[in-house]
Amino acid sequence: MKRKITLKGIALALLLSASFISNAQEQPRSFGKYPLEPNKYGIVRCASYENELILQQNNPKRATEVQFEAWMQEKLKELREKRKQKSGNTIMTIPVVVHVVYNTSVQNISDEQVQSQIDVLNEDYRMMAGTPGFDDSGLGVDTQIEFCLAKVDMEGNATDGIDRLFTTTTQFTTRQSVEDFKSFTIWDPTQYFNIWTVNWGGELSNLLGYSQFPSESGLQGLADYGGDDFTDGVVISYKNFGSANKVDSNVFQWPYQYGRTATHEIGHALGLRHIWGDDDNCQGNDYCADTPVANAATQGCPLGQDSCPQVGLDMIQNYMDYSNDECMHIFTQNQLDRMLVVLQNSPRRASLLTSTVCGVASTPDLQLLQGTKVYPNPAQNVLNIKVENGDLPDNYAIYNSIGQTVANVKVTTEANLTVDTSAYSNGIYFIKIDKGNESKTIKFIKN
Numbered sequence: 001m002k003r004k005i006t007l008k009g010i011a012l013a014l015l016l017s018a019s020f021i022s023n024a025q026e027q028p029r030s031f032g033k034y035p036l037e038p039n040k041y042g043i044v045r046c047a048s049y050e051n052e053l054i055l056q057q058n059n060p061k062r063a064t065e066v067q068f069e070a071w072m073q074e075k076l077k078e079l080r081e082k083r084k085q086k087s088g089n090t091i092m093t094i095p096v097v098v099h100v101v102y103n104t105s106v107q108n109i110s111d112e113q114v115q116s117q118i119d120v121l122n123e124d125y126r127m128m129a130g131t132p133g134f135d136d137s138g139l140g141v142d143t144q145i146e147f148c149l150a151k152v153d154m155e156g157n158a159t160d161g162i163d164r165l166f167t168t169t170t171q172f173t174t175r176q177s178v179e180d181f182k183s184f185t186i187w188d189p190t191q192y193f194n195i196w197t198v199n200w201g202g203e204l205s206n207l208l209g210y211s212q213f214p215s216e217s218g219l220q221g222l223a224d225y226g227g228d229d230f231t232d233g234v235v236i237s238y239k240n241f242g243s244a245n246k247v248d249s250n251v252f253q254w255p256y257q258y259g260r261t262a263t264h265e266i267g268h269a270l271g272l273r274h275i276w277g278d279d280d281n282c283q284g285n286d287y288c289a290d291t292p293v294a295n296a297a298t299q300g301c302p303l304g305q306d307s308c309p310q311v312g313l314d315m316i317q318n319y320m321d322y323s324n325d326e327c328m329h330i331f332t333q334n335q336l337d338r339m340l341v342v343l344q345n346s347p348r349r350a351s352l353l354t355s356t357v358c359g360v361a362s363t364p365d366l367q368l369l370q371g372t373k374v375y376p377n378p379a380q381n382v383l384n385i386k387v388e389n390g391d392l393p394d395n396y397a398i399y400n401s402i403g404q405t406v407a408n409v410k411v412t413t414e415a416n417l418t419v420d421t422s423a424y425s426n427g428i429y430f431i432k433i434d435k436g437n438e439s440k441t442i443k444f445i446k447n
């Protein structure tokens with residue numbers, strides 16, 4: 001049985017790589033203005049680096065690499081100081097919504113396939129024993145980061161955390177088309193980590209995925225990142241989402257069929273760079289001293305490869321390399337430290353850890369705020385909060401799209417339920433309404 005699968009796998013692999021190579025010659029790939037180079041399988045592993053360059057050009061307030069890394073080094077120092085005083089660790093849970101974007105039934109991947117991806121993320125980030133995410137080399141760490149599918153949607157209703165979105169778009173062929181789609185369909189990025197599965201085509205053919213790198217916080221003059229908030233999250237090909245180890249499906253694309261694309265892309269979203277530093281010839285820097293310098297992205301599984309004169313074999317098992325899914329199983333301590341800094345400080349990251357959308361506790365009591373609405377939406381000068389039975393909420397807070405609080409009101413009379421929005425700048429806002437131990441977040445637009 002095993003042998004049969006292996007032979008079938010190899011035959012399929014040869015067939016696929018042959019067809020990708022011929023495809024690669026026909027179709028030049030690019031991401032915005034940046035050319036994308038397919039690997040020997042005809043696949044483009046990741047476009048997060050190119051995406052960050054475009055975000056920086058579109059938004060002059062976004063931190064440059066130098067600014068981000070200066071901030072990161074400062075925060076890492078603080079983190080390591082604090083760690084000396086504190087013992088014990090806490091599990092950090094990131095609530096996820098998976099937007100399954102489909103035009104055909106094959107792209108409308110099953111609940112099981114989605115769940116298998118969440119399972120892989122937990123195995124990899126927790127370095128779980130007995131799973132492919134376990135590392136016995138002594139180089140890998142348990143990040144203590146976990147992922148859960150959301151149980152409550154933005155209106156406070158029960159959800160399975162899978163948002164199925166039919167689209168007439170048969171293929172996403174440009175970065176801009178994906179960015180636009182993301183901004184229309186994103187769930188509150190301060191409360192949910194957003195993942196979209198899509199079908200690529202055209203200049204994005206055979207791309208596995210891309211991510212949005214985090215912003216820093218607390219630097220003078222860099223507080224406003226307007227425009228980047230509604231595209232936050234990661235986008236992944238439906239063929240590379242989930243694990244062929246766990247789900248019997250023929251959508252999976254060899255050799256990236258074990259869910260490591262999401263592990264890699266979320267690594268970027270939490271502040272990690274490619275281990276070769278996106279610069280060839282042993283010149284790149286990923287700002288992690290415990291990932292040896294590497295010459296370039298790895299293809300395949302060349303264990304024992306040593307591409308640079310500096311000390312250390314290439315860490316091809318690292319999730320932030322481009323190796324095949326089957327050979328990845330390491331996040332290092334330095335990588336974890338960067339992720340902790342981002343999770344504790346970065347906009348739309350820090351708030352995920354206090355989000356209650358995965359909490360079972362908040363679901364059964366939702367009756368208290370059931371039926372609570374805001375109108376008109378879009379709002380111009382006034383936004384009204386409508387409650388059932390005249391039962392006033394305790395308070396509400398309004399956040400702009402980058403998570404800054406623009407209002408925080410303790411509700412004592414009905415008059416408090418009319419919000420003067422005339423001074424708000426146009427854009428998307430979230431209002432979080434609290435009563436007892438419940439809360440409900442509703443998105444609204446000011447124009």
Ligand SMILES: [Zn+2]
Pocket residue numbers: 045046047048049264265268274
């Ligand atoms: Zn990448």
